[in-house]
Amino acid sequence: MRPLESLAADLLEGARRELRLTPKPGLVDLEDSGSHPDLSLEVMERSLEVLGGALAELAGSLERGEPLLAQVALGQAAEARMLERCGTNTHKGALFLGGLLLAARWRAGDAGTEALRPAVVEVARELLAGRPLPESHGEEVRRRFHVGGIVREAMGGLPSVFDVALPAFDAARARGLEGDGPTFAMLARLMQTVEDTTALHRCGEAGLEWLRRDGAELEALLARGGDHVGFLRARNAAWRELRLTMGGVADLLGVALGLLAHQGRLV
Numbered sequence: 001m002r003p004l005e006s007l008a009a010d011l012l013e014g015a016r017r018e019l020r021l022t023p024k025p026g027l028v029d030l031e032d033s034g035s036h037p038d039l040s041l042e043v044m045e046r047s048l049e050v051l052g053g054a055l056a057e058l059a060g061s062l063e064r065g066e067p068l069l070a071q072v073a074l075g076q077a078a079e080a081r082m083l084e085r086c087g088t089n090t091h092k093g094a095l096f097l098g099g100l101l102l103a104a105r106w107r108a109g110d111a112g113t114e115a116l117r118p119a120v121v122e123v124a125r126e127l128l129a130g131r132p133l134p135e136s137h138g139e140e141v142r143r144r145f146h147v148g149g150i151v152r153e154a155m156g157g158l159p160s161v162f163d164v165a166l167p168a169f170d171a172a173r174a175r176g177l178e179g180d181g182p183t184f185a186m187l188a189r190l191m192q193t194v195e196d197t198t199a200l201h202r203c204g205e206a207g208l209e210w211l212r213r214d215g216a217e218l219e220a221l222l223a224r225g226g227d228h229v230g231f232l233r234a235r236n237a238a239w240r241e242l243r244l245t246m247g248g249v250a251d252l253l254g255v256a257l258g259l260l261a262h263q264g265r266l267v
Helices: 003-020 041-063 068-086 092-108 113-128 137-145 149-155 159-174 181-193 197-224 228-242 247-262
Strands: none
Touching: 003 041, 003 092, 003 247, 041 068, 041 092, 068 092, 068 113, 092 113, 092 149, 092 247, 113 149, 137 149, 137 197, 149 247, 159 181, 159 247, 181 197, 181 247, 197 228, 197 247
């Protein structure tokens, strides 16, 4: 398998693992649809099929040496297919972040992981700097609450992935956490740090505070060996009443899992 083809497959695997991590408050998982009555596990699986095809197309375009605008067009076409097939573009963020990493990997060539982040920044600047963004809930939230969201993540070289999630995974493994424990540890840290525009859109600044508080409690439960699963199920029930969710956290967790899969670090 070619390097970019392999990364595309691993990013899809990361998104699939994020979907199947259970329980997750406010998000679709193996138990329920969280705060998304319009979604289901079946719909999300269909969306992943579209995502996988799109990431493979982007990898092929990059390997053929096509310009960045060609990959932008492929991404836009994939978003349209996702919306048509699933009635939602729920993996829009995963598609954007995955395409960003594929383009960065192509530019970084055979250099190691340390070269990937500067390449992410380079690609993000070409994509976003000085270009008006299309109107969306995320863009409206960024203006209203003065947060950076996925744009700041991209322009900063994905700090939530490289500075938050991956170190949390390593620390959890070092403490002896097994199974899904290290993944829940990444989730806990991301909940406390990500400027999640979906939470802000649904519940305003109070929603972001709920994310922060529940992420800190999840982290504490994992540290002392408490019942984190029971806690997350209880928080899911509360979040459903509030309509609270965390799409940005989910996208970034999926990317982190994809990179770990690419490094051969997931069981």
